[in-house]
Amino acid sequence: MKLPDLCKQIEERFKEKVQVLLYVENDPAFRALLNKFLTQFNIDVVEAFSKEEIFINLEQEKFQILIILSKELKEGFSSLVFNIKTLAPESKILIILDFMILEYLYLLKVDFLDFFSWGVDDFIIKPFSLEEFKAKIFKLLKEYLMFKEIRKIEREDLITGVFNRKYFEEVIMEEAYRALRQKYPLVIFMISIDNFKWYNRHYGHQSGSKKF
Known part of the structure; x- marks a missing residue:
């Protein structure tokens, strides 16, 4: 299955247009590149330019994936992820880590496993290829689809389709x-x-x- 097919399956099965909320700090060229790349797969991209805008957008629309490149990667970032998951528990969070920040994370004693304990669903280290990025998006959307299928079985009568x-x-x-x-x-x-x-x-x- 290809990425556009997966997006179409989500749209047809759950009447949801696949949308990505993109928050990239201080790198407009990189943000524009990701935006252009995602839209070619029939994915709608909404850009947030502050943490406040993230929550405003989450209150107004449903996003299957949030992509975040932030410099706050300890206490501030963990609370950001927690608040996102509280407001949009079904949304998947992909964080982008700059290679130059890895040493800084080591000094802060931040382990990659910490990201998952905070509620992050996956991460990718910059620089990366667009194919690697596409694979991450596909994986997260696949997980989202499986989660929705399980929730549907939990919430609905299998015969009538009526909510329980x-x-x-x-x-x-x-x-x-x-x-x-x-x-x-x-x-x-x-x-x-x-x-x-x-x-x-x-x-x-x-x-x-x-x-x-």
Whole structure:
């Protein structure tokens, strides 16, 4: 499977346009290169120019991948990743490390495994080839697709496709938090079907599934 095919599969299966949020500090030429490279695979790229813009974009849209090149790689960076994962837990985070910063990381006693403990999904060391970069993007999107498939099985009835109670309990907490944060009203509609067990017993579960 090629990268455009994977993007198309995500779009068709989950009605999601593949989007990447790109945050690169102090390197506009490199940022433009990554943007141009990704768009050729029918991936929408949104650029953030500050950490505040990252969170504004995450509140407004869904991003399958965040690409981050930041100079804050200890306490400040770990809290940035934590806040991103809190706001967008499904999004995959790819960080770019400049080769020149590796010695600095060693002095700070930052291990590559620390990135994963913070919530980073993968990293790539600059300089790198565009083919290597494409492979990282493909891997993360593949993981995203598998995660969505598992979540779908967890949240939906396999026969009817109706969301189950587990999903309701998850989403009501998310929506309530979002409504409080953005200060807008939250409305819940509840529908009760009378005598549905009787209907299933008399006409069969297949007929009941059609009613759903």
